[in-house]
Amino acid sequence: MGERDEPEVIGRRVQRLRSARGLTQRQLAEPTYTPAYISTLEAGRVRPSDAALRHIAERLGVAFEELATGRPARLVTDLRLRLTEAQRTLATGEAEHAREQYAALLAEAEGYGLDEVLATALLGLGECALDTGDISDARRCFERAEEALAGLPLPVRVPALRGRAVSHYLAGELRYAVYLLESTLDELNRGGLHDPDALLLLYASVIGPYMDMGAHARAAQAAEFALALAPRVDDPALVARMHRSVARTLLAEGRLTEADASLAKAAELYRQLQIRTELANCHWMRGYVYAQGGRLERAEQELREALTMLTAKRAGLYSSQVAVELADVLHRRDRSEEASALLHDVLGDLSSERGAVHAAAAHRLLGIIAEDGRDSEAAEEHYVRALSLLERAGAAGDLADLCRLLGDLLRRSGRVEAALDAYRTGLGHRTAPGTTTLGPAPAQPPL
The missing domain is CATH 1.25.40.10 (Tetratricopeptide repeat domain)
Incomplete structure (x- = not known):
């Protein structure tokens, strides 16, 4: 038998429907059943068979599902x-x-x-x-x-687990996000639950946190697994998301042409699917690729396109993150005032609980702009704020770079001991990226 309500509930429903239609128990029972059976059924003392319920449903003029579950047909x-x-x-x-x-x-x-x-x-x-x-x-x-x-089963629960991990990641809780994703991957792989969709979703999602934590080797490995799983997955949106995540790893390895090609594949899939958020993110990442390659004019075009698309759909957090990337390009194009204004606009949308890594990036860039303008006090204030945000998020790679900037600033102002402390902090975060904040790598899928 399929899903249905308890006998008492079904009995009351049959009695209510029979009375509403002015039928006697005999009229409802004929010609297959007896009035006594209907009486027993209405009292909830018998669990009716599917055949009995179909007969009663036909006599009452309702669908079998509605009689068995109380839900309207279809x-x-x-x-x-x-x-x-x-x-x-x-x-x-x-x-x-x-x-x-x-x-x-x-x-x-x-x-x-x-x-x-x-x-x-x-x-x-x-x-x-x-x-x-x-x-x-x-x-x-x-x-x-x-x-x-x-x-x-776990593969069915993966989208919810992945969503929770991403929400922690975007809130700046990188280590916990990685823990959720890695422990789920471990459970899938060690348990032999090799569902391609579930595995690809998890591997694509863990690349971002790995990169922000400085665990580049793990990010590269996750990208390789994701690429190997892609041919087994039918969902083009999932494959497109994977291509976008893989591009971050290729970029970290200096493989700019391959990163751009991966993003182009994702963009084409998203154009077909009309998924504007993800398509905007492809423009975002392509802009980042061009910026890393020194093609600043193309980078600005791509980032402005991403920002326009995200602003149009009121994707506030993502818009703020793209704005930080755009400000960096503007600064590198000697338009620091424009960059500074953009950063101050978006800082109101970012916090330690909401986009911590990009809030830190905004303060870092504002510090650099302040240094360029010989305002050491403002620069130090921005660097310290960025440091606090990154320490909370556990973004090891960014922390090391920021400590170098802060140390250089302190050394130039004659505060040698404070500079040494900043350098030591940075060196601690550069030691074996990915091993100081992460445990053993998750089990591997059978590829």
Whole structure:
């Protein structure tokens, strides 16, 4: 038998529907069953078979599912269709509209006790919140989705786990984000649960935190695994996301042409899917690639395109992060006043709990601009703020560079002991990148 309510609930439903239609127990029972059977059923003292329920449903003029579960006919199918529409809405960049659609679906799923629909709606709401920068709300949605999926196999729960990890990452909690992603990868690989979609989603998601923590070797390995898994995955959006993440690793290794090619593949897939947030992120990363290669005019074009796309869809957190990258390019193009104004505008949208790594990057760049203008006091203030943000986030690679900048500033002002302390702190973070903050690498998939 399929999913259905308890006998007492079904019995009361049958009695209510029979009375509403003016039928006697005999009229409902004929010709297959007896009035006594209907009486026993309505009293909740017998669990009716599917055949009995189909007979009664036909006599009452209702669908079998409605009689067995209390849900209107085709409810689940209709909800899934609406879920697909909400997913499409989110994919085309209308996060606020998608949030309204998912919220309505969540309310209906809660009312009818449909855990699968409820979990999918919560995942959608979490993605909407990530898009608009509501990190705390996103985390709550992903946590609730995990609870709804608690009894299901791990591969089914991976999107919720990954969403929670990303929300911690964007909040600046890099180590915990890596812990969540790595422990889930370990459980999948050691347990023989080699689901390509789940593994690719996790490997693509862990690249960013690895890079920010200075664990470049692990980021490169995760990228290799993701690339090896890509041919086994049917979801083009997932493959496109993977290409965008892999580009960060290629960039760190100085493979600019390959990074650009990887981003071009992702951009083409996203154009086909009309996923504007991710497409904007591709422009963002391409701008970063061009900036690293010294092609500053092209970098500015790509970053402005990303910023325009993200601002149009009110993706506040991502817009602020792109603005920091753009400000760096503007500064390098000798437009420091414009860069400084842009940074001060976005700092109001960033904090230690929301975009900590990019908030630190903004303060770091403002410190450099202040140094250029011979304002050592302001420069030191910005560097110290950046240092505090990065220490909280555990971004080892960025910390080492920042300590060098702060140490140089302190040394030039004659504060040698303070400069030495800053250098020592930086050297501590440069020791064996990835090993001082991370445990053993997760188990590998059988590729």
